[in-house]
Each structure stands twice: as structure tokens, then as C-alpha cells.
Amino acid sequence: MLKADTAMLREALARQGQRFTRQRARVYEVLCATDRHPTAEEVYVKVKRELPSVSLATVYKSLDALVQCGLAQKLTYGDGSARFDANIKHHPHLRDLETGQVLDVPMELADRVALRLPDDVIAGIQKMSGFEVTGLRVELVGRRVPAGVS
């Protein structure tokens, strides 16, 4: 649900020695226009509406370029396909175990799903296991109940 900023995309690509193309612009627009965290296939279907000759491989490559530029994140799960999110700020996700769909915790509640991770714990982890923490992932798993059903 973000606004796709074309100029920003162009700059971000240039910064990595990559080129601005029709295909990448459309992929980025599609990704910004939804909060459904689509799969590559789902992005492909939408991009194809405006760019009928696009190939799935190009969509994969474009999504990869966006991730490299820091304009998208890839959410990987083993079951089924990876999902992509133009919201690069860390936020908690809800994952439906039955359909594989991923959605966001409603904005109003997202702040209240917080991971307590004191600095000294990060330091302790690094000291004890040599592991440098650079990011985190918080996910609530369950199932989506059809509206109106308990």
C-alpha cells in the first residue's frame, strides 16, 4: 500500500550499476500496490496485464533486483513459494498454515507485538555462539477463519 516512487527506484538501481527498465518499474508498482505479500507467480500475473510479453524469469530477476536495492524483502518459507514485500521495515506477519498466505498484523496492533531483545542478550549471543545478529523475524502462525465463523 505504499506509493511506488519511480525516481527512487531509478536511483536505487543506478546505485548498484543496474538499469531502469519497464519490467522492473511494473514489478515494483505491483508490489507497492498490495499488502498481500504476493508470490512471484502472483506478481507475474499482474505485471502481464500491462506487459503481456513479460516472462516469469524476468519477474524473478526483477524481484531479486529490488531486494538487492533494498526496496523489497523476500519472505521465504519452505512450503510453497517465496513471498515479496515492498514494506522493508521490520513488522510482524501472520501466516496461514492452510493456504500459505501471509498478511500483516493489523497496523493498530503491530506495535504491541514486540520482541524483547535486550542489547546484552545480543552481546551474549555473539560471545557464546559467535553469532552476529543483524535482523529478526517474528511470525504468528495459525489459520484464517472464514468471516462469521467462530
Place this chain on the structure above:
Amino acid sequence: MLKADTAMLREALARQGQRFTRQRARVYEVLCATDRHPTAEEVYVKVKRELPSVSLATVYKSLDALVQCGLAQKLTYGDGSARFDANIKHHPHLRDLETGQVLDVPMELADRVALRLPDDVIAGIQKMSGFEVTGLRVELVGRRVPAGVS
């Protein structure tokens, strides 16, 4: 690092109408004997030492049976392979983005990596998005730094 309880395995399988076999027993032993969260392939290699005729497909099926019995959990990631863990209690993981390896947050610190998830937030999520939360996943991602290197 748990003790593989054969009798428990036998009962857990029976409860689901499944049978106790040499292969399943070995798979369970291998899984209990490590805290490295091995992939199916890694389990296969170890089981094959004692049961040379075992097939990879059988290891997959056995791991699946363990998960169904509630004696193991499957940790899925999109990059590379799924990993399996005989520790079914929820606990935070460390994931190395470079090698894909998964390890546990050291026991002494695990309690201090806690997700704040009040009941009313769970209720709010269910009300607002129809999503019933049944589990959660907390993961610290980063990289493992070779010992002695900052």
C-alpha cells in the same frame, strides 16, 4: 540432545495408526542426538551408516511421521532445505544467512528473548482479520562469525 525414547515413539506412532519400524526409530535417534537442526539429507547420511539400504524418500516419510506424531517440528525456509528439530517446545532460533544453518539461542539466554503478545492482541487480531493464532516463530537472523574474529 534429548534422549530418544523408543517406547514413547512406538506409542506415539500407534496412536496415529502408524507402525514402528527400524527406519523410523533410527531417524528419531539421529534427530534426538543433535541440536543442529539437520536437513533431511543430513539425517539420511547418518541413518545410512547403520541402515545402508535406507532411501532418502523413506527418511522424508519418517520425518513427516514424526512431525505428525508431535515428536518433531519442521522448520521451513525458502532458501535451501527444510530442517528438523526433535525439540518441540517453542524456542528462538538463530539462522545464518550465509550457510543456511540454524542453531539455538544458548539456553541461558533463550528466556530473555521473549515475544510480548498479550491475550487482548491475539483477540484483536482474530476480530480484525479473522486470523486464529496457534503458534509463533521467533528467529534472529545474521551470520556466524568465525571464532576469534570481531
Place this chain on the structure above:
DNA sequence: ATCCTTGCAAAGCATTTGCAGTCAC
């Protein structure tokens, strides 16, 4: 003009499936 990107088809890889023979109960 350079060299990055596209679109196609083929390859790759983890995982699953179909099936005949075997084994647990």
C-alpha cells in the same frame, strides 16, 4: 558502443508420489 536485461527453454534442487515387494501387527 558497451554491457545489462529480456524472454525462452532447459536445467537444478528439494520434495513428493506411484507402485511392487516387504514387513509390522
Place this chain on the structure above:
DNA sequence: GTGACTGCAAATGCTTTGCAAGGAT
């Protein structure tokens, strides 16, 4: 004896790759 399990090979599904033609700078 019955029905579940094994091991093999083939199939599946997502993703990546090689490459010639096309496009961005």
C-alpha cells in the same frame, strides 16, 4: 492375513541459468 511401509524411479513445483536478441546509458 491385512494394511502400512520401504525403496526405487519418475514426477512435481519453484526457482535459476545459459544464451541470443534487444534495450538502457
